[in-house]
Amino acid sequence: MKLILTGTTGFVGAEVLAQCLANSSIDSVVVLSRRPLPSSSSHPKLKVLVLDDFTNYSEAVLEELADTNAEETKRVNIDYTITGAQTFAKNLAPHLGNGRRFRFVYTSGMLTERNQEASLWVKGEYRKIRGEVENQLISCAANHSDVFEVMITKPGGIVGKDNWTPQLLSDTARMIKVDVAAASMLNLVLNGGKQTLENQDMIEKGRAALGAA
Helix, strand or coil: CEEEEECCCCHHHHHHHHHHHHCCCCCEEEEEECCCCCCCCCCCCEEEEECCCCCCCCHHHHHHHCCCCCCCHHHHHHHHHHHHHHHHHHHCHHHCCCCCCEEEEEECCCCCCCCCCCCCCCCHHHHHHHHHHHHHHHHHHHHCCCCEEEEEEECCEEECCCCCCCHHHHHHCCEEEHHHHHHHHHHHHHHCCCCEEEHHHHHHHHHHHHHHC
16 A cells, blocks of 8 residues: 655654554555655655645656545645645546545544634634635545545644553543554554544544554
């Protein structure tokens, strides 16, 4: 299996990349980044494509992404993500063949709001921006349902894998360890799942995946 990853220079993205490179079910990982990766760039399974503009995918970039099955605040959160999803749905997904569907896993957040008319007291604009991304991704998946599917993860507070917080307290506070979050996302890419995973869903799926590894 060949994967496309974005956001790999971040806390969660770096863990997702590390688990992808270690997973024997994944043959190739293509990272889309605005700058070179600080580490792992020499791994034989990894190819890094540095893009200046995430709203424009050249033919050369699309050729590198072929045969895959598995990305200002509004510009970064909405335009980049939706352009990627629409480009993959139209240009990559139809060529997978054998009844396969391109799996697009998007990491959102626990408090995002899909209702754009909702009145929110805390971080309302940002929460609705992320909610609008979810709405547009769901719409994109519906428009290309025969070849393209979207799965949205909504983690709570993400903490380090060695965080000392007791498990019960961590679950109650809606926290999730970074390796568990990454494992749940990778499991979705490999095996599919329901369209929206809340924090507890991610914890259960991620722990099961790590326990089976």
